[in-house]
Amino acid sequence: xxxxxxxxxxxxxxxxxxxxxxxxxxxxxxxxxxxxxxxxxxxxxxxxxxxxxxxxxxxxxxxxxxxxxxxxxxxxxxxxxxxxxxxxxxxxxxxxxxxxxxxxxxxxxxxxxxxxxxxxxxxxxxxxxxxxxxxxxxxxxxxxxxxxxxxxxxxxxxxxxxxxxxxxxxxxxxxxxxxxxxxxxxxxxxxxxxxxxxxxxxxxxxxxxxxxxxxxxxxxxxxxxxxxxxxxxxxxxxxxxxxxxxxxxxxxxxxxxxxxxxxxxxxxxxxxxxxxxxxxxxxxxxxxxxxxxxxxxxxxxxxxxxxxxxxxxxxxxxxxxxxxxxxxxxxxxxxxxxxxxxxxxxxxxxxxxxxxxxxxxxxxxxxxxxxxxxxxxxxxxxxxxxxxxxxxxx
Amino acid sequence: xxxxxxxxxxxxxxxxxxxxxxxxxxxxxxxxxxxxxxxxxxxxxxxxxxxxxxxxxxxxxxxxxxxxxxxxxxxxxxxxxxxxxxxxxxxxxxxxxxxxxxxxxxxxxxxxxxxxxxxxxxxxxxxxxxxxxxxxxxxxxxxxxxxxxxxxxxxxxxxxxxxxxxxxxxxxxxxxxxxxxxxxxxxxxxxxxxxxxxxxxxxxxxxxxxxxxxxxxxxxxxxxxxxxxxxxxxxxxxxxxxxxxxxxxxxxxxxxxxxxxxxxxxxxxxxxxxxxxxxxxxxxxxxxxxxxxxxxxxxxxxxxxxxxxxxxxxxxxxxxxxxxxxxxxxxxxxxxxxxxxxxxxxxxxxxxxxxxxxxxxxxxxxxxxxxxxxxxxxxxxxxxxxxxxxxxxx
Numbered sequence: 075x076x077x078x079x080x081x082x083x084x085x086x087x088x089x090x091x092x093x094x095x096x097x098x099x100x101x102x103x104x105x106x107x108x109x110x111x112x113x114x115x116x117x118x119x120x121x122x123x124x125x126x127x128x129x130x131x132x133x134x135x136x137x138x139x140x141x142x143x144x145x146x147x148x149x150x151x152x153x154x155x156x157x158x159x160x161x162x163x164x165x166x167x168x169x170x171x172x173x174x175x176x177x178x179x180x181x182x183x184x185x186x187x188x189x190x191x192x193x194x195x196x197x198x199x200x201x202x203x204x205x206x207x208x209x210x211x212x213x214x215x216x217x218x219x220x221x222x223x224x225x226x227x228x229x230x231x232x233x234x235x236x237x238x239x240x241x242x243x244x245x246x247x248x249x250x251x252x253x254x255x256x257x258x259x260x261x262x263x264x265x266x267x268x269x270x271x272x273x274x275x276x277x278x279x280x281x282x283x284x285x286x287x288x289x290x291x292x293x294x295x296x297x298x299x300x301x302x303x304x305x306x307x308x309x310x311x312x313x314x315x316x317x318x319x320x321x322x323x324x325x326x327x328x329x330x331x332x333x334x335x336x337x338x339x340x341x342x343x344x345x346x347x348x349x350x351x352x353x354x355x356x357x358x359x360x361x362x363x364x365x366x367x368x369x370x371x372x373x374x375x376x377x378x379x380x381x382x383x384x385x386x387x388x389x390x391x392x393x394x395x396x397x398x399x400x401x402x403x404x405x406x407x408x409x410x411x412x413x414x415x416x417x418x419x420x421x422x423x424x425x426x427x428x429x430x431x432x433x434x435x436x437x438x439x440x441x442x443x444x445x446x447x448x449x450x451x452x453x454x455x456x457x458x459x460x461x462x463x464x465x466x467x468x
Numbered sequence: 469x470x471x472x473x474x475x476x477x478x479x480x481x482x483x484x485x486x487x488x489x490x491x492x493x494x495x496x497x498x499x500x501x502x503x504x505x506x507x508x509x510x511x512x513x514x515x516x517x518x519x520x521x522x523x524x525x526x527x528x529x530x531x532x533x534x535x536x537x538x539x540x541x542x543x544x545x546x547x548x549x550x551x552x553x554x555x556x557x558x559x560x561x562x563x564x565x566x567x568x569x570x571x572x573x574x575x576x577x578x579x580x581x582x583x584x585x586x587x588x589x590x591x592x593x594x595x596x597x598x599x600x601x602x603x604x605x606x607x608x609x610x611x612x613x614x615x616x617x618x619x620x621x622x623x624x625x626x627x628x629x630x631x632x633x634x635x636x637x638x639x640x641x642x643x644x645x646x647x648x649x650x651x652x653x654x655x656x657x658x659x660x661x662x663x664x665x666x667x668x669x670x671x672x673x674x675x676x677x678x679x680x681x682x683x684x685x686x687x688x689x690x691x692x693x694x695x696x697x698x699x700x701x702x703x704x705x706x707x708x709x710x711x712x713x714x715x716x717x718x719x720x721x722x723x724x725x726x727x728x729x730x731x732x733x734x735x736x737x738x739x740x741x742x743x744x745x746x747x748x749x750x751x752x753x754x755x756x757x758x759x760x761x762x763x764x765x766x767x768x769x770x771x772x773x774x775x776x777x778x779x780x781x782x783x784x785x786x787x788x789x790x791x792x793x794x795x796x797x798x799x800x801x802x803x804x805x806x807x808x809x810x811x812x813x814x815x816x817x818x819x820x821x822x823x824x825x826x827x828x829x830x831x832x833x834x835x836x837x838x839x840x841x842x843x844x845x846x847x848x849x850x851x852x853x854x855x856x857x858x859x860x861x862x
Contacts, residue, residue: 078653091676103649123698124677124684131680201820204797214694214702215781218713221789223694223704225631227621232704233711233783235694236630237619238676245818247641252819254648255472255497259824261655262475267823275818278800282485282632283518284786285801286525289813290518294785300608300617300629304517308608310617310626317627319612387609389627391688392678395615403598406672407679419683424639424669425646426595429661430653 077104078430084165089117092197093169094136095246101139102423102432113144116441126415134438142439151467169197191266193256197249201272216241220277227297245276306352311367321385334382412437471498472824478559483511487563488530489640495533496817496826507538510835520809528832536833545861563591585660587650591643595666610635614671621691639670700746705761715779728776806831
């Protein structure tokens with residue numbers, strides 16, 4: 075079956091997470107990704123654990139479906155091969171610190187001369203403009219600088235980093251959207267352009283209502299833990315064997331909850347009559363509810379709430395997530411065979427297209443796995459390829 | 469200047485956050501969004517605080533650049549108008565609970581009959597397939613069920629929700645990518661299709677290396693707070709007036725740090741010699757480093773670390789974020805005039821396109837602000853529009 079992005083060819087110079095995540099999303103939907111890696115070492119994340127038979131689980135999880143070409147872009151011959159590939163490419167992706175491509179002689183302006191329709195996508199920590207442009211960023215620095223950590227965590231506790239690298243991944247998703255928008259424009263006009271996405275910008279863009287709350291009140295929002303700022307009860311509670319969520323968003327559901335747990339006294343308690351009463355007396359209510367919830371297991375409660383139509387859910391750890399019937403039904407945990415690592419578990423494809431479904435057709439490539447075939451396609455002979463290898467070009 | 473997605477017309481039935489976020493991203497880049505709202509009340513989030521002169525800051529922050537058409541889709545005349553608009557539309561978006569569109573007589577199969585090239589994008593809690601499909605989801609339920617909360621928070625503490633609704637927003641970004649990919653495919657083939665994105669799937673897709681870590685070790689990853697699992701020191705520290713990040717990713721940077729803070733004794737301490745030594749003795753090191761960092765202000769330290777090339781950064785609250793020079797240089801905090809609310813602060817556009825830059829051209833619409841003009845364009849007379857209003861169709 076044809077795939078949505080079939081025919082799109084991307085030269086991918088990105089490493090580690092933000093850029094590779096973006097190109098993975100595009101490759102899942104059919105784009106051809108030629109991942110260009112430094113000979114010898116490759117993408118830094120090939121060295122990150124956990125390892126499976128010596129192969130990086132980290133690397134494998136964001137580089138499926140891609141081809142690997144080793145190329146030393148600091149050599150003239152390496153650059154020449156790059157420009158040969160550029161002729162037939164639609165998109166160049168990189169996530170270097172701004173200025174790196176210029177130093178390599180691969181500035182957008184140069185690439186555009188060789189291929190005027192090229193789309194050049196850069197994903198960096200702080201972007202290609204502004205006073206911080208040249209600085210290095212890590213996920214935690216961006217989560218911290220953007221305000222995201224200042225609104226995450228327990229009340230009165232320290233600012234908290236989200237456990238997944240959302241600084242990188244969000245920037246990767248915005249980069250993918252930028253590339254696809256630029257491709258759409260190019261199909262209409264033939265015009266290529268540069269896409270510039272910053273991790274810091276991406277985090278600011280997803281602060282959600284925190285910006286509106288700050289603007290309306292003049293006060294910086296603080297972490298409020300797991301509860302909803304204005305809907306009560308809508309939070310995490312402690313059962314006898316773990317945590318669960320109860321999300322009773324209105325007075326009707328609150329009554330249902332009181333009845334379900336056999337505490338109609340609470341329903342009549344004036345402190346908890348309306349949503350605003352409950353929000354006002356949250357601390358007292360939380361203690362009372364935790365006393366109730368602590369008497370049974372997570373499963374017992376969820377079964378009871380489910381039966382009574384009270385929105386609730388478990389807080390799953392990874393062991394439960396990877397076995398969850400809905401997660402499995404949606405093919406969101408999948409397995410793939412890797413020639414060295416063996417069978418590898420990874421997240422599936424979250425974009426379900428009815429007529430051109432995405433597909434995981436190949437595991438993450440070994441370093442340079444496709445060098446020979448790509449150079450052969452460009453017309454290089456075996457002898458020439460041998461020589462380039464000896465010279466450290468590939 | 470032409471915009472990247474100019475000419476794309478989207479009929480947008482989405483409400484609250486995930487769907488409206490997706491259509492905002494597309495509207496920022498030039499797509500025309502006709503937001504269809506229930507007469508009288510409109511998008512639920514028009515009722516969510518904070519309010520500015522009675523207008524919802526929440527609603528305004530994710531609905532800029534859109535047109536509002538009120539339409540009661542439960543009436544025959546409302547449906548007729550919808551089908552008239554469908555003829556010239558490229559995309560339909562909805563984020564109802566699965567089954568709702570079918571009940572309205574607006575199943576994808578019906579819409580496809582009327583407009584075979586239509587792209588139908590659905591963004592729901594659990595997706596349009598699987599045993600949980602029909603259940604309602606909220607952001608916190610999805611963050612909890614997906615495992616995201618199980619890897620966020622302080623070690624030994626409760627699972628923690630990310631302060632922004634990343635369950636909704638991530639799903640919105642995947643929906644935007646799905647729509648653009650489907651548009652690309654349609655330009656090549658003329659074929660429309662259905663895009664089905666679930667909030668739960670989106671969270672599983674961004675769990676990052678947690679899936680690989682679980683698979684490699686058989687143990688569910690737990691919250692490790694703000695530190696890096698294998699690089700030390702790479703965490704949050706407490707200065708005299710707040711928190712800051714220090715990210716000294718290798719032995720060289722560690723030496724530099726010891727020298728910068730005048731503690732070369734630490735550099736020679738066998739407990740902290742190599743990265744793995746430091747990771748092993750993290751608890752002791754954290755106490756020592758916090759004792760050092762507690763003696764000066766955040767600003768004093770950042771200035772010193774900056775001078776010495778040690779990666780570091782502040783943990784900004786919203787007050788600092790909205791004034792940050794890099795954030796402002798990148799136009800990531802912008803203001804817009806709203807006819808009722810006045811001047812409103814909101815996040816800017818994180819996708820910077822060099823030749824077709826995105827633009828915020830209009831504030832979020834008042835409820836039904838564009839009903840008259842849209843119906844006039846369809847050929848309805850003022851009398852007919854009056855009658856439809858009286859009947860509660862618009």
